[in-house]
Amino acid sequence: MATHTGGLTATVPETGTAAVRISGLVRAFGERRVLDGLDLSLRAGEFVAMLGRSGSGKSTLLRALAGLDHDAGGEGELSAPDHVSVVFQDARLLPWKRVLANVTLGLSGADAQERARTALAEVGLAGREDAWPVELSGGEQQRVSLARSLVREPQLLLADEPFGALDALTRARMHTLLARLYERHRPAVLLVTHDVDEAIALADRVVVLDGGHIAADLPVDLAAPRRPGTPEYAVLRERLLVRLGVEVPSG
Ligand code: ADP
Ligand code: MG
Numbered sequence: 001m002a003t004h005t006g007g008l009t010a011t012v013p014e015t016g017t018a019a020v021r022i023s024g025l026v027r028a029f030g031e032r033r034v035l036d037g038l039d040l041s042l043r044a045g046e047f048v049a050m051l052g053r054s055g056s057g058k059s060t061l062l063r064a065l066a067g068l069d070h071d072a073g074g075e076g077e078l079s080a081p082d083h084v085s086v087v088f089q090d091a092r093l094l095p096w097k098r099v100l101a102n103v104t105l106g107l108s109g110a111d112a113q114e115r116a117r118t119a120l121a122e123v124g125l126a127g128r129e130d131a132w133p134v135e136l137s138g139g140e141q142q143r144v145s146l147a148r149s150l151v152r153e154p155q156l157l158l159a160d161e162p163f164g165a166l167d168a169l170t171r172a173r174m175h176t177l178l179a180r181l182y183e184r185h186r187p188a189v190l191l192v193t194h195d196v197d198e199a200i201a202l203a204d205r206v207v208v209l210d211g212g213h214i215a216a217d218l219p220v221d222l223a224a225p226r227r228p229g230t231p232e233y234a235v236l237r238e239r240l241l242v243r244l245g246v247e248v249p250s251g
Helices: 058-066 099-104 112-122 138-150 168-185 196-202 231-243
Strands: 002-005 008-011 018-029 032-043 047-051 073-079 084-087 156-160 188-192 205-210 213-219
Touching (some): 018 188, 058 073, 058 156, 099 112, 112 138, 138 168, 168 196, 196 231, 213 231
Parallel strands (some): 047 188, 047 205, 156 188
Antiparallel strands (some): 018 032
16 A cells, blocks of 8 residues: 655555564574564554663664674574665764765665655755765754655664764754654654653653563553653653663652
């Protein structure tokens, strides 16, 4: 099924189908099992945030899903869609290519330029097509990176702490932008973040990776807009922090 959204074509998989299915996944570096029997599924169009301590294997899992983990040994079952895009903490733009060329990189089809222009407009960068990456702020570079991902119309968007290097205000703006892009394009999303509030603000479900497997899997059943301050928000936030091993003061 295809729907037209703002000039871009979004393929919306049937609801209820699985975008990601991982079962008994093991990923090891030498003797060390970083992922150890991990099970996780994402439905088509579902937005899942993943929290976990540093070194718990979040990036290892994303690399496995993106097919970028040839240096890891392992076993288990993993199925992901054909069209997967990845956004990293650093925008990873090619400095010797202008913004538009960074977005069209690897795109085929006569309409590639037009699609890239539309995607740049969607992330608020209309008019910056001819800029060099070095002329952009960190937030703008990350917008280009989002445009580059979305123009490929992924069925699965993998984001590895994409806003971790941005200042708080820019990060808040990026949350709004990502939420809007998600509403429009509806890929399944697996967002790795260390920010509990970012996870709650954006995701349908928050999972915690610990000990090589999913140690908590909590739905975000909060009415929009999800603002800190309500009792339900506080309860969910505290449950997640406890799962992350953060001591939460009582009272
Ligand atoms: P996270 O993203 O949760 O911080 P990572 O997935 O990057 O964690 O890393 C998990 C563990 O695997 C860490 O101990 C890290 O040192 C180790 N690791 C990751 N990549 C490699 C690699 N290519 N070779 C050896 N060890 C690795
Ligand atoms: Mg990481």
